[in-house]
Amino acid sequence: MSNLEIEPGAAPESVLMTTDILDNLDQMSSSLEEIKSISYVTQEECNEIPNNENFDYSNNDNEVPPTEDDFHLNKEWTSKLKHVFILSMAGKPIYSRYGNEDKLAWLFGVMQTLVSFIQSSDDCIQSMHAGDTHFVFLVKKPLILVAVSKTKESDSQLRYQLNYAFNQITSILTLARLNKIYEQRQNYDLRRLLAGVERLIDHLLTFSENESSVMLGAVQCLPLNASIRDTISSAIVGACSKIKNLVFAILLANNKLITLVRMKKYCLHPADLHLIFNLVQASESLKNSESWTPLCLPKFDASGFLYGHVSYLSEDCQACLLLLTVEKDVFFTLSEAKQKIVEKLRRSNCLEAINESLAAPLESCASAGFTEIRHYLYKCKSTAQFYQPNISPPYTQTKSDLTEIYKRTHHRLHSTSKPLKLLFERNSNEAILAWDTKGFELFVVFEPLVDTSTAIVLVGRLLNWIKKREEKFFHLNAPTF
Incomplete structure (x- = not known):
């Protein structure tokens, strides 16, 4: 190791925010007040958005569809190794990973009672253990999230997954709107605003369980020669540099980052990028056309939306490009920029390079000479x-x-x-x-x-x-x- 002057992968400046996922479940970016001065989408404007009605959150292959027979004695339901429940502070059901929330209302009531009982003693419930079953609680007002698990995951790992589920809801509504809803009506049924979003939560929970990126609080990149990655970045910069208030341009494929171009001084948190990965992977409808959707990135700013132009590069290159801006009326401007980017990438053979990397399996340890x-x-x-x-x-x-x-x-x-x-x-x-x-x-x-x-x-x-x-x-x- 003496030949290492600096650790592999280090760089003078990073496109991602350096973080330790163990210590930063609630950490937000410190740059928010500055960016709001460039006409950031306000909460009043957010309230005009009717629950992302132009965006389809469907098509989750990992979803287990609920049945009419789901209840606490159903063998299929009780055999699941892990359940996740989300409810309001008033005990109103919001989400159950498996089963029908209405048929489990009694269970949500028990969870709310436990949380309230402990809070009455000026304490906060963290977890309970009964045999090989762990009950892990995450109280993030105005919501309560609970994992009931028979897996070997630690309480802290289960709590990270619950935090991701909370962030997924925040990314659709914003934390400011979520708080405002329950300030006005404590018994509000949030499912009215989250129709279809349960598919994203399902997919995100599977992602957080199976992907090492969540455990590490990091992102994996698609292997590409540095010259190719730089050419792709330059094409994005050339097409977008004159577009006012474009904050991030993200190109990704197969849950891997290809490049990220950003407004100066601003970085993206890995947890926010994981939400973007999840959105792309869980939404087959994105492959059919260009989409325009408001998206809140909780670690970047939990109080407002960025607007996202989301599209795949072309039929012959299944990499997805997201252009995130604070302007709500620039869909066609960003669509034109996307076409310019694709033209430049095609001329420089970058689309072929992306496809070759996607098609080629990662090198195994044995093929790299590490047989042990x-x-x-x-x-x-x-x-x-x-x-x-x-x-x-x-x-x-x-x-x-x-x-x-x-x-x-x-x-x-x-x-x-x-x-x-x-x-x-x-x-x-x-x-x-x-x-x-x-x-x-x-x-x-x-x-x-x-x-x-x-x-x-x-x-x-x-x-x-x-x-x-x-x-x-x-x-x-x-x-x-």
Whole structure:
């Protein structure tokens, strides 16, 4: 590791906000007051938007459709390993991951009673354990979120997932509007405003359970040569630099970031980008036409909307472009800019490069020469980006086992009672090393017979290997309009 002058993936300036997801569930950007001076969408204007009626939140392949027979003794319902419930502070049902909220009204009432009882003692309920079942509560006024889980996820990991669900609701309504609704009517049925949004929440919960990006508080980039990524960024800057009050331009594909161009001084929080990923992945309708939708990014500003022009580049390149602005009447201006971007990318063969990267599987550990390593996660803290190789045997058919290993190890490394900087453990199935440094986090799963000294040597080689390829694996430049 002596050849590393600086950790792989580090850059002088980042397009993403540096964050530690463990400590920043409620942290907001400090730049909001400044950006509001450039005609940011006001709350009064937000109230004129009739619940995003021009946007389709449907088509979630992971959704389990509710049935008329859903109730607390239904075997299909009780067999689920994890339930998530959302209710108002008054106990009004808002969301249930499985089943029908109306048939579970009694259960929502019990949850609200528990929260109120503890609050009457000037305390706040965090969790309860009954055998192998965890009841985790997140009270975020004016809502209460509850996870009932038999999985091996920690309470803190379940709480992150609940926070994401809360952010998903905020992204549709804004926190300001949500608070105003319940200030005026405590018993308001929020489902009237969230019709169809439950599909986004369903998809987001699955995303937060299965994607390492949520656990790490980071984003993975689509591997591209640095020259290609720079050309794509330059094409966006050239087409958009004269458009007033364009805040972010984001190009992504397959839950991976291709490039992010931003207004000077402003960065995007990884949690907000995860919401954008979820929106794109959960909405098949986006592939059919250009869309125009208000979108609140809670970590950027929970009180107002950005307007988003959302479209895929072309029929022969399934990368999605989002142009986010504070202006509500520039759909056609952004549509023209999008066409200019596509023309430039086609002339420079960037569309082909994106397609080739999407079609090519990530390099596996074995093909990279690390036969003793099965898989790893590497996160650069300063840029909030991470890289992982392709999943290979023995986890090809059991990805959930690998996910569980990482969640358990991450929890041990970042335990609130006894945090660790370095962890190495070995069992009959695998050996695991986790390392938390000032600049990066690394989680490595080895073959079970690897000893400590060999693991250290392999980690040094691995970091040097990533360092040599950092321009391909990470978004190192921070282009601005």
